[in-house]
Amino acid sequence: MTGLSAIELEDVVKEYHSHGEVVQAVKGVTLDVAEGEFFSLLGPSGCGKTTTMRMVAGFEAPTKGLVRLRGQDVTNVPPNRRDVNMVFQSYALFPHMSVWDNVAFGLKQRRTPQEEVRRRVGEMLEIVDLTGREKRMPRELSGGQQQRVALARALVNRPRALLLDEPLGALDLKLRQAMQIELKRIQREVGITFVYVTHDQNEALTMSDRIAVMNDGLVEQLAGPRELYERPATVFVAGFIGTSNLLAGAATGGELRLGGGGRVLVPGHDGDVTVTVRPEKITIGTDEPAQGLSAVRGTVAEVVYLGTYNSYTVSLADGAGATERSEGADQTQHHSDGRSAARGGTTITVFQQNAVDATATAERGDSVWLSWQAQHSYVIGS
């Protein structure tokens, strides 16, 4: 370790001029990626992930700001003179070349001695677990195998950093999950910095050391998976990473009072707060919870059996409009955007693990109490 960051972006802006309009794809991104780190850019479609990545690779020049690789300003250096390699979702292998020749191509182009080519290609195929398939043609391989050839072809050049733009996007879910584990293993083994673009939060959480969550051309939060989940910096991050419940209002004396006798404990906070609480931290029951716990009352609007857990949607008894809402089930199944909770009849999602001793606690229409410990209320932005 040299102490230098592998990649640094300093207040990078990218504007496109399209049909007489200026589109700001990236609005001022500052971040650094450590040497050997698995770093992800995560965000919804159109938030500027790919544009950011293309500026690191050198395919796009920033309108403003600086790009540094290992401390060196490369803002105006062309892609082929940057020590990075990029793997795209559409990983075009040469269809008329064998696996071996596809991987060896770059080295041969650079007139690497034959013996070295043989050694490095052999090593790389072993790392991506394709030894024995050297003679196959791309069409004789599965999607996952083709993707591993593309990876080997990029890694064999020993770039200092590998940029991957949704490389698993074309694979089905099972294969994608297997490849996520593989990619992480390969990255650990080769020790190269990986920067990974994805809109899939599970993918980012599975593999990354750190994640920059992007929204509308900006980084909303840059942190490790646990921190993003436990301490989201913004309402957007809380909703984008997993499912979250949001409760907003004015707190007095460290307590947010809700209609219907509800209270949310936010020790040390006063004034307007937005609180997030994760569905798995909440207990559902019929007895009134003890003092010292956050407690809210409501009616079960929906129960969904999801195998390893049950998901309850509970409409809070918090005054106007707190009736059953049919959107509740959607909110549960589609990893809520979190925003619906603050409107009208508030709904809360609760996940209850189907552990060995679990029994269904409540049914649709039941009047219930929800409770959770003070430490599980996280005040956003605090």
Ligand SMILES: Nc1ncnc2c1ncn2[C@@H]1O[C@H](COP(=O)(O)OP(=O)(O)OP(=O)(O)O)[C@@H](O)[C@H]1O
């Ligand atoms: N060449 C271009 N000309 C004009 N606008 C562009 C151009 N490239 C990107 N944009 C716009 O910039 C914004 C960011 O695009 P970008 O491809 O970086 O997003 P993304 O987060 O990678 O999205 P996706 O996940 O859909 O690939 C979008 O609004 C897009 O329409």
